[in-house]
Amino acid sequence: MEHNMILSASGWRKVFAESGDQFDSGENIGETNTFLCALIAESFVNYVQNKTRKTKPVIVLGRDSRPTGNQMATAMIKAMLYHKVKIQYLGITAAPEIMAYSKNADGFIYISASHNPIGHNGIKFGMNDGGVLEASQAKLLAEDFKSKLLTVNCQPHAEELLNLTDEKKYAKVLTESKEFKKLAVSSYEKFIKTVITGTEKEKQQEEFFSLLKECVKYNPLSIVCDMNGSARSLSIDSSFVQKCSLGFTAINAKPGEIVHEIIPEPENLVWCAEKMNELQKSGNPAALLGYMPDCDGDRGNMVYWNEKQDKAVPIAAQEVFALCVMAELAFEYWKNPKTKKLAVAVNCPTSMRIEEICKVFDAKVFRGEVGEANVVNLAREKRNEGFIVRILGEGSNGGNITWPSCVRDPVATVFAAVKLLCIRDTVNKKGRVQEGIFHLWCRLSGQENKYKPDFTLSDVIETLPKYSTTGVSEKRAVLDVKTEDKGHLKLRFQKIFMQEWNARKQELLEKYSIAGYECITTNGTKETRNATEWNNGNGGLKVLFKDKSGNPVAFIWMRPSGTEKVFRVLCDVKGDRPQTEASLLEWERALLQKADSNLA
Incomplete structure (x- = not known):
């Protein structure tokens, strides 16, 4: 079964609207997406059972206000009832609310695509520490889910998960939802006082x-x-x-x-x-x-x-x-x-x-x-x-x-x-x-x-x-690149950048007070300064520009998005210098497009 979903530690996302249109405000998700939701829920149930050693863990389920959320939640509830999980369904709930409340449970599933367009939806997972799963654990969960999709009886099994024989159990989950929602709001209000003070x-x-x-x-x-x-x-x-x-x-x-x-x-x-x-x-x-x-x-x-x-x-x-x-x-x-x-x-x-x-x-x-x-x-x-x-x-x-x-x-x-x-x-x-x-x-x-x-x-x-910085929602902050291997794209960018640097050194110094640079890469929680290897896969890459005294004056940055199929770029410049920011960002974009065309 194909899932066409981005699976990252920050959340799993795709267009869940049945039409496949990311701007579709309809509520229907279609048969395939319904099957996917059932299998996603089962994967998380198995994960929580293994982590807690409980056969009937307590799992909190909630969703944001997107139109597709209701049908996704229905499929997940049925799949969890199949496994006799204790479900606390909050209905529409804010992410900080469900995460604060889930500290009283064994884990949570949150249906949301955050800021993505309305036809998108997704899923976030966590245990009871108030946050989403860390990257290594999220990877284990994703691998289990992908393995389920490769089995011969994948679709029949999904249908079995959704074939709820006792409708009273489902009705009970919905009936109890109002009370759990009240408890969640109360827990969240108590928690936010701690956060603020x-x-x-x-x-x-x-x-x-x-x-x-x-x-x-x-x-x-x-x-x-x-x-x-x-x-x-x-x-x-x-x-x-x-x-x-x-x-x-x-x-x-x-x-x-x-x-x-x-x-x-x-x-x-x-x-x-x-x-x-x-x-x-x-x-x-x-x-x-x-x-x-x-x-x-x-x-x-x-x-x-x-x-x-x-x-x-x-x-x-x-x-x-x-x-x-x-x-x-x-x-x-x-x-x-x-x-x-x-x-x-x-x-x-x-x-x-x-x-x-x-x-x-x-x-x-x-x-x-x-x-x-x-x-x-x-x-x-x-x-x-x-x-x-x-x-x-x-x-x-x-x-x-x-x-x-x-x-x-x-x-x-x-x-x-x-x-x-x-x-x-x-x-x-x-x-x-x-x-x-x-x-x-x-x-x-x-x-x-x-x-x-x-x-x-x-x-x-x-x-x-005062700084001049590219806004992430600006059109110029997103680049359309064809190269699949982003690590190789960065290597080609490195080669072209160094050629340009040698050719433009004096110009960069005179126009922008840029006298030197340092490459910095980030992968997970690790930051590597003075990186000589610019191929760090899908991680972040930054070129930090410095003045004659070695003080940072600007940087350009790049990384493929983990939740959307786009390549993001950004520039940050010290001072109220929007023209410098625009010029350096355009330079970065031009170098990346040149690197991409050489690899396409």
Whole structure:
């Protein structure tokens, strides 16, 4: 049986719409996809049984709000009932919600294709550690699934899995779903308090949220969310935000009614911005912050009210991540200035602005390959080495993962900004000023002249390091290459690059202050500096450019996507230099196209 599915540690994905059209908003998945879902569920049941030594493990199942999710879930429930598994079905649930709740179970299956177009769908797997399976375990699961497809009786066996003889068992799963969903929401809300405050101690959590509520009295803040029909429309967002004494307005909040493209990049943040503009004009000056999640509700990028432009403005993904890193590191310093061995784990194409921010707080930066699972596992490795990794993530995609969470969460992203806006300077009983976290950042980064008591988020953003970076959703960030073996493509790129380098050395120095370069490769959690071997398979490849003093000034990066059939490229340049970024990216694209044509 053919599956035509991308099987990566970040998730298994394909177009599940029966028509095969990635933009098809229909709910039917067809017979073949139904069979695949049954076999996928069986593979995971077998995996969990082997790992837990339980014949009837508890598996949590949930889905995002895509139209094909219901039929996929039905097939998986039937296959798991065949194996007498204890199923806790949450229906439509956000990814951070199911992952927080599954800590009480043996494993979870989450049906989602994240930010992919509406006709796509996919599956994420995890045990009970709050995240997806690590790469080595995901590979074992994928191999088991592929072996099932090669058996002679593959299709008859799938039909057997779906032939449910006792419909009452299926009905019971659906009936119990409402109660499990309530438990999941409750677990998630409890967990997000730990994520936001950085402590499990309820007393300290209460002190933090009391401080927040007190701050809001003097600096009112209201948040706007464009749900875009996502799974977050049935999660904690509205109730939790309002419990924190913040205002909350949601648009496109009916689950499943996806009214525009799913990826939360600037071109799709305009709906949230328009709502903020409307609220401001109608007399709601507190509407200062907004966000839009993707379909599974783990990734979310932001919009803010820019009083200097008198309108709501989207924040680019790399800047959202940089803002969150600064906020969380400053928050750690605010709690305890003596905290040592701070670190941040990021993916290879995250902008170098992160190194500048981390340097202020004496924090290390560790880089791994693209993929949430890779960054999460890198952070785990560094924690085992004694580092405090409070925040991690893929800056190239925006959003952030805040410990102890193992998945991106827009609520954590929003509250990083809320901390910046609300935790301001206070005066203690002895008359001493305790600096707020933005004031701390300004002082420690040598920008205290930019601090003022009535600062806004516009003021905060202006203090971040300036870089010009390719957006991942831009057309120029994707390259159509024909070469199947991406390692050989990189070898050919290496040869052509070195020829060009020798020919353009003086020009690069005069135009861009580029005097040297270093090749860096990433595979999983491993980063190789000064790599002489540019063939690292499907991993990430970066050419880091340096000035005469050896300081990084820019980089170009490439990698085949693990979840889509595309080849991604990106450029990052220090400073507000969009023309330099465009020129270097075009150079990279030209060299890759030349390498591809030589191998085609």
